[in-house]
Structures are given as C-alpha cells and as structure tokens.
Amino acid sequence: MLETLILLFVLTILYSIFIHYKYWEKKGVRQGFVIPLIGDTFNTLIRGHPVYITIQMLYNKFSDVRYCGLYENTLPVLLIRDPELIHQIGIKYSDHFVNRRMLQIRDENPLWKKNLNNLKGQEWKDKRAILTPTFTGSKIRKMFVILNLGAKNIVDYLKKNPGELVEVEVKDMFTRYASDMIASVFFGIQSDSLTDPEDEFFMKGRKITQFSGMKYLKYKASLTNALLAKMVNYSIFDEEVSSYFMKIMKDLIEYRDKNNIDRPDMITLLMQSRKRNKTKEFTEMKETQLTESQEKIDFSLEDITSQALMFYLGGIDTTSTALSFMAYELAVNPDIQRRLFEELTENGIQNDNMTYDELSKLSYLDMVTSETLRKWPPAHNTDRICTKPHTIEPKNPNEKPVNLEIGDIVWLPIWSIHRDHKHWENPENFDPERFSLENKKKIIPYSYIPFGVGPRNCIAFRFALMEIKIAFYHIITNFEIVPTNRSSIPFKSKKRIVSLTSHDEFWFGFKKRSGV
Numbered sequence: 001m002l003e004t005l006i007l008l009f010v011l012t013i014l015y016s017i018f019i020h021y022k023y024w025e026k027k028g029v030r031q032g033f034v035i036p037l038i039g040d041t042f043n044t045l046i047r048g049h050p051v052y053i054t055i056q057m058l059y060n061k062f063s064d065v066r067y068c069g070l071y072e073n074t075l076p077v078l079l080i081r082d083p084e085l086i087h088q089i090g091i092k093y094s095d096h097f098v099n100r101r102m103l104q105i106r107d108e109n110p111l112w113k114k115n116l117n118n119l120k121g122q123e124w125k126d127k128r129a130i131l132t133p134t135f136t137g138s139k140i141r142k143m144f145v146i147l148n149l150g151a152k153n154i155v156d157y158l159k160k161n162p163g164e165l166v167e168v169e170v171k172d173m174f175t176r177y178a179s180d181m182i183a184s185v186f187f188g189i190q191s192d193s194l195t196d197p198e199d200e201f202f203m204k205g206r207k208i209t210q211f212s213g214m215k216y217l218k219y220k221a222s223l224t225n226a227l228l229a230k231m232v233n234y235s236i237f238d239e240e241v242s243s244y245f246m247k248i249m250k251d252l253i254e255y256r257d258k259n260n261i262d263r264p265d266m267i268t269l270l271m272q273s274r275k276r277n278k279t280k281e282f283t284e285m286k287e288t289q290l291t292e293s294q295e296k297i298d299f300s301l302e303d304i305t306s307q308a309l310m311f312y313l314g315g316i317d318t319t320s321t322a323l324s325f326m327a328y329e330l331a332v333n334p335d336i337q338r339r340l341f342e343e344l345t346e347n348g349i350q351n352d353n354m355t356y357d358e359l360s361k362l363s364y365l366d367m368v369t370s371e372t373l374r375k376w377p378p379a380h381n382t383d384r385i386c387t388k389p390h391t392i393e394p395k396n397p398n399e400k401p402v403n404l405e406i407g408d409i410v411w412l413p414i415w416s417i418h419r420d421h422k423h424w425e426n427p428e429n430f431d432p433e434r435f436s437l438e439n440k441k442k443i444i445p446y447s448y449i450p451f452g453v454g455p456r457n458c459i460a461f462r463f464a465l466m467e468i469k470i471a472f473y474h475i476i477t478n479f480e481i482v483p484t485n486r487s488s489i490p491f492k493s494k495k496r497i498v499s500l501t502s503h504d505e506f507w508f509g510f511k512k513r514s515g516v
C-alpha cells in the first residue's frame with residue numbers, strides 16, 4: 001500500500017514537472033521555474049505577500065515581454081503585460097473572451113447563479129443589455145438627490161462626535177456609507193448603519209461581503225477545482241441571507257406596483273426594465289447590443305433581487321476601499337488636500353441644492369479621484385476566460401503565434417499595469433497632475449483600467465465615481481483630514497490577502513473647519 005502511494009506521488013510530481021507545468025512553454029510563452037502544486041503562488045503561500053504583490057513580482061520578472069505564463073497552484077494562467085493586448089482581449093476580440101472566472105464556483109442558489117457577474121455567454125449579454133441603460137449618466141443624474149442625502153449623512157455622523165477632532169476608522173465608516181447607499185438606491189430602504197452599528201440590513205449584508213477564515217478557504221477551494229468545489233459545498237448567499245433580501249425586494253415591488261410609487265432609484269429603473277423587457281420597447285442600448293433572444297427573457301423578482309445583491313457584493317468593498325485610500329492620500333498630502341478644499345469652496349455650490357452637473361465639473365476632485373484609483377485600484381486584477389479559440393499574433397522578434405484554447409484563463413493585472421514604470425513616471429508617487437486636462441492626453445490607452453475594460457467592464461462605474469466624489473465633497477468642505485497617532489503611515493498591507501486591505505486599519509482624524 002505504502003509503495004503504491006509513493007509511486008503515485010512520484011508519478012504525480014513527474015507528470016507535473018514534465019507535462020502539466022509545461023503548458024505555456026509548449027505554446028511558446030515565457031514562464032519561470034514552477035514548484036509542483038504551489039505553482040507561482042510561493043510568495044503568497046509561503047512568504048505571506050498579498051496576492052496583488054505576488055502578481056506584480058511575476059509581472060516585473062518578465063519585463064521585456066507582452067505576456068507570460070503562470071500557474072495559480074495547478075491552474076495555467078496567461079498574464080497580460082501590454083496595454084494594446086488588453087485592448088485586443090477586452091474590446092477588439094471581446095467575443096472570444098466573454099466570461100470571467102468567478103463562474104466556476106458551484107453554487108446552485110439562483111440568486112448567485114443569475115447575477116450579472118456570474119452569467120456566461122449569451123445569457124450574460126442579454127442581462128447586461130437590460131441592465132446597462134439603468135447606469136447611464138442620465139439615470140445617475142436622476143438619482144443624484146438620493147446620493148447627495150446619503151453623503152451628507154457622513155458629515156452628520158462625524159459632527160455628532162463632541163470636540164474639534166474626531167478620530168475614525170475610515171474603512172468601517174465608508175463600508176457603512178456604501179452599504180446605506182446600496183440599501184437606499186438598490187433596495188429602496190432607509191438603512192442607517194452609520195448611527196446604528198447593529199443595523200439589520202448592514203449586518204445581513206456583512207455576511208455576504210466578509211470573506212475571512214473558513215469562508216475564504218472554501219471560496220478559494222471552490223474557485224480552483226470543480227471536485228473540491230463539490231466537496232466543500234460552498235455558498236456565497238446562504239439560506240438566511242437569501243430569504244432576507246428576497247423578502248425585502250418582494251414587499252417593496254408589491255408596494256410600489258400597488259401604490260404607483262416612482263422614486264428616482266435603481267429599483268424603479270429595474271422595475272421599468274422588467275416591464276420594458278416584457279413589451280420589447282428597448283431604445284438605449286449602447287455598450288451591448290440587443291439580441292433576438294432578449295424578447296424571451298424573464299426578468300423576475302428573483303432576477304431583480306439577484307442583481308441587487310450582486311451590486312451589493314460588487315459595490316461595497318470596492319467603493320469603501322477607494323474612499324479609504326483617498327482619505328489616506330489627502331491626510332498624507334496636505335497640499336493636495338488644501339487645493340481640493342479651495343476648488344470645492346470657490347465654486348459657489350450650494351450644498352443642499354448641488355447638482356450632478358456641478359459635481360461633474362469639479363476638475364481637481366476628478367483628478368484626485370482618478371489618481372486614487374490608479375495608485376490603489378480596489379479591484380487589483382480581473383480576468384477573462386477564452387470562449388472561442390483565439391490566436392495572439394506575433395509582434396516582436398521573439399514571439400510566435402500563441403494559440404489560446406477554450407477555457408484558457410487570461411489575467412488583466414490592473415494593479416501591476418497602474419504601477420508599471422514604463423507607463424507611469426514614479427508610479428509610487430501620488431500625483432493628481434497626471435490626470436490634468438493637459439497630461440491626460442499623454443496617458444497610454446489601456447494603461448489606466450480601474451473599472452476593467454470593454455463590454456464586461458464595471459457596469460456601475462459612473463455610480464461608483466459619483467459616490468466617491470459626493471462623499472469627499474461633503475467631507476472636505478466640513479473637515480480637514482489629518483493623520484493621528486493611530487494612523488498607519490506608510491500603508492502596510494495585510495498578509496496573504498486577496499483584496500487590498502490594511503494591516504492596521506485606516507485611522508484618521510477629522511478636524512472641524514471653522515465657520516461650518
């Protein structure tokens with residue numbers, strides 16, 4: 001028995017070394033030395049680096065190529081290093097790379113299976129076409145009043161604390177802000193988790209967004225291997241969470257249908273999408289084309305809840321991370337903060353009646369937001385799965401055609417591209433000037449992709465930008481953000497983590513401005 005096991009082990013190692021881990025080499029793609037079963041994840045698994053740093057180290061190791069081959073443990077992955085190739089995969093040949101990898105999670109819960117992020121191929125195209133019009137600039141403009149009120153809550157919350165200086169852990173504060181915004185805009189309910197730490201909606205939502213301990217291990221196992229996925233029986237939306245959100249949505253839709261309520265929020269738009277879809281009156285398709293099969297699509301209560309939950313999952317951590325890093329950079333760069341304060345106060349905007357257009361015109365606010373998302377992209381990596389055979393044609397002398405097969409995984413390393421010295425001068429510096437009107441023109445296309453790329457990019461990018469800008473508009477006109485003894489400067493990342501998270505939390509002081 002023991003001999004058989006040893007033989008099996010030796011055969012596995014030999015197979016790994018001579019066959020499995022030659023996957024990219026055989027396709028003419030550069031790859032490094034690979035440890036069987038660990039693949040290229042050594043720096044995370046053994047040294048404890050966060051995932052985005054491990055990817056960046058691999059990205060920097062092959063500095064002279066447009067792409068390189070990696071192994072996430074046993075899984076072959078093609079890492080794209082070239083902005084033009086990002087354009088090809090994300091846009092030009094996007095039909096060959098329709099899906100993302102998240103889809104491999106074996107979760108039978110329909111709320112999980114039906115959401116936009118997880119849908120594949122034609123089903124994804126159809127749903128995306130229905131949902132895209134709900135996120136256009138004109139729709140965000142309509143719900144601006146709600147966003148403005150939500151952002152003002154941050155100021156009310158901070159002002160409730162006595163004294164001239166309030167010390168706050170901003171990641172928690174912004175997570176609550178983002179959660180209250182989603183509750184209001186996507187679930188039509190008033191949630192005030194900033195004032196009530198135990199707010200029910202927030203506590204239920206936390207169950208979805210927290211990926212720590214056993215839950216994270218199960219998630220990783222499910223992602224890596226279909227067999228493991230079955231064994232660990234992992235579910236992102238468990239029974240309790242699913243029924244809670246389904247009930248909220250059902251009650252809300254019934255109430256609104258019955259009382260003809262037309263609040264300017266996403267629920268109204270999603271309900272209109274449902275009706276429009278039934279009557280085939282679609283006019284605003286731009287980013288994705290309508291398809292014939294669309295007229296048969298059912299956009300049920302389950303669908304609406306599923307999308308709203310996905311917006312919760314996709315929108316909380318990303319937005320609160322961006323907000324936290326923006327607070328960090330403004331605290332450590334007082335000159336930038338001063339200039340931002342000047343812009344926000346010199347424009348004569350009336351806080352209470354501020355409009356979407358007024359906020360959109362604040363150019364320095366836009367520059368600071370863009371630079372935050374460049375230096376600290378909350379979604380540090382995205383991917384595509386090859387859905388139609390595709391050949392990357394050679395461009396440089398050492399390249400051969402690379403034939404990608406159905407199922408091959410391609411990584412678009414947002415963090416590494418944003419910190420590549422070839423594209424950005426002193427990429428570690430926080431410099432909003434990179435995004436001035438003049439300098440913006442010099443940015444290499446597709447070297448700045450915080451919201452991903454092409455038809456499968458972040459559907460809610462306008463909404464996210466507005467959420468960030470309006471929050472900082474109110475914060476900076478009322479407070480100066482300053483470092484305190486508890487602030488962790490420079491930023492230190494948590495070890496072995498997938499997301500961009502601080503080791504020591506984000507503590508900062510908010511000093512009341514005089515006369516406000």
Ligand code: HEM
Binds near residue numbers: 100454
């Ligand atoms: C600063 C905030 C945010 C960042 C940086 C961000 C970034 C991203 C990125 C990089 C992707 C993948 C795009 C690709 O693969 O090309 C994505 C997808 C997505 N995001 Fe966001 N996101 C943010 C906020 C939000 C918010 C607020 C929502 C919802 C309200 C949201 C909903 C989604 C959804 C549903 C997808 C999947 C789209 C699809 O597969 O069609 N995101 N996001």
